[in-house]
Every structure is written in structure tokens, then in C-alpha cells.
Amino acid sequence: MVRLINQLLLASFAPSITGLYAGLPEDRGSRDVKPHPIKHVGSSRDMFLAGDWRSDMLRMVNSQRAMRSLPALIANDLLNAAAQNHSNYQYSVQTMTHQDPAGSLGDRITATGLRWTNAGENVAWNQKTPAEAMDSWVNSPHHLANILGNFNVAGFGEQGLYWTQIFALIS
Numbered sequence: 001m002v003r004l005i006n007q008l009l010l011a012s013f014a015p016s017i018t019g020l021y022a023g024l025p026e027d028r029g030s031r032d033v034k035p036h037p038i039k040h041v042g043s044s045r046d047m048f049l050a051g052d053w054r055s056d057m058l059r060m061v062n063s064q065r066a067m068r069s070l071p072a073l074i075a076n077d078l079l080n081a082a083a084q085n086h087s088n089y090q091y092s093v094q095t096m097t098h099q100d101p102a103g104s105l106g107d108r109i110t111a112t113g114l115r116w117t118n119a120g121e122n123v124a125w126n127q128k129t130p131a132e133a134m135d136s137w138v139n140s141p142h143h144l145a146n147i148l149g150n151f152n153v154a155g156f157g158e159q160g161l162y163w164t165q166i167f168a169l170i171s
């Protein structure tokens with residue numbers, strides 16, 4: 001079985017300026033990017049994400065897909081957990097990466113027990129809200145291509161402004 005993986009990194013280094021370099025070909029693949037250290041304000045950073053931010057992100061993803069007549073993705077709890085784990089890990093090492101102690105993206109999805117044939121991962125750092133993270137990805141052709149990819153499920157994670165989107169085609 002052929003399995004396809006597309007992984008992309010994107011950083012916004014200035015708090016109020018969205019800097020993109022994900023449109024560049026060298027940003028495809030698993031090159032690790034070390035962002036500047038982040039100053040955290042207190043410990044309540046995630047409070048504004050309380051509630052149903054994943055539904056908001058899924059709605060934004062599906063709106064991009066609907067504009068191109070692509071089928072909607074379905075939220076998947078296992079992928080949400082995997083994406084959250086990956087955001088937690090990136091936060092713990094303060095580095096945007098597609099690698100994780102649990103393995104590559106493929107390893108991490110396989111470990112959930114899902115049977116998958118196609119997978120993609122977008123990560124981003126320093127966007128302040130789900131809408132801002134989505135906006136950064138949508139304006140980056142390669143990340144947008146993941147959002148519009150041949151997938152049927154998605155999961156999202158965030159920790160300390162490290163955002164993760166995992167997409168998969170599962171049977």
C-alpha cells in the first residue's frame with residue numbers, strides 16, 4: 001500500500017506581523033525550524049481557546065473545501081488527541097517540528113489504530129487565535145494544499161501557540 005505524507009511548517013515570528021515562508025519549496029518536508037523563544041503571559045494562555053475552538057477550526061477548514069466543491073472533513077477524536085500530543089511536544093521543546101518521540105506523522109497516526117492511506121500535517125507557531133492560524137495556512141499555497149487534500153478526517157491541537165492540524169484519509 002502506498003502511503004503519502006505531506007508535512008509543512010509555518011511560523012509567524014512577530015506578534016503582529018504574519019511572516020510566511022511556507023510557500024517556498026524548501027519548506028516542504030520535515031525541515032525543523034527553531035523559532036525565537038516565546039514569552040508567555042501567565043499560565044492562562046489557553047483560556048480563550050476554552051470551549052469549542054476545534055469546531056471553529058474545522059468549520060474554517062470545511063469552508064475552504066466547500067468553496068472548491070470538496071467534501072467536508074469529519075472531526076476525529078484520535079487525530080485530535082494525536083495533534084494535541086504533537087502540539088504539547090513542540091511546546092515542550094519550543095520548536096516547530098514534524099518529529100515527535102512517538103515517531104513520524106505516519107507512525108503517530110498508525111499508533112492511534114486508524115487505518116490510513118494519505119496523511120498531511122500543518123504546524124504553525126505564534127498565531128494568537130485559531131482564525132489567525134488558519135489565515136496563515138490559507139495564505140500559504142502548500143499549507144492550503146494540505147487543507148484541500150484528499151482526506152476525510154482531521155484533528156487539531158494547540159499548546160503555547162504551537163498549532164497542529166493533522167489530516168488523514170482513513171477507511
Ligand SMILES: *[C@@H]1O[C@H](CO)[C@@H](O)[C@H](O)[C@H]1NC(C)=O
Binds near residue numbers: 108112
Ligand atoms: C498521547 O500521549 C499520551 C501520553 O504520552 C499517550 O498515552 C497517548 O496514547 C497519546 N495519544 C495519541 C492519540 O497519540
